[in-house]
Amino acid sequence: MGSPHEPPVRRTRRTAAVLLPYPPEQVGAAGLAAALWDGRDAPPPEPVLRSVEFLVVPYARTAAALPLLERMPRLRAVQSLSAGVDDLLPFVPPGVTLCNARGVHDASTAELTLTLILLRVARSARAARRGPVRPSANWDATARARPWPTWSPDPAAEAAPRDSGRATAATWR
Known part of the structure; x- marks a missing residue:
């Protein structure tokens, strides 16, 4: 056992030629001789x-790993856990x-994207069922003090009164 100041380094079988951020069995490489960091x-x-x-x-720990590269004279390969390696x-x-x-994160990124889209659709539908938002007096004062940008490509449409809550609700019926 090392001194209390040494980092916890677990070795499997023999001195490792591989340095992993996760135990080998956790990444489908049970029995691999590896040190962990x-x-x-x-x-x-x-x-x-x-x-x-x-x-x-280690994922999201590139800055911590950079100074180690020059201290690894036998290093033959570096594997990033990110798609980009510019850093x-x-x-x-x-x-x-x-x-x-x-490609490693493609499926999880697609799942997250779809989940966020569905969440947004559900929230929009729920807001549409509630009807138009009635701004508070504080909102009115803020709106008068700082004009907001217009989002319509048709300036004439900006001048016409609108009820976007009802229009949104109509699209969900």
């Missing part, structure tokens, strides 16, 4: 860093392969 604590000890050949940069590119030593994670 999630980018939050102090970096692994120098002997571990000198042995690393494959680094997986890593200038720091990767010559001859080291830099891999991005393009």
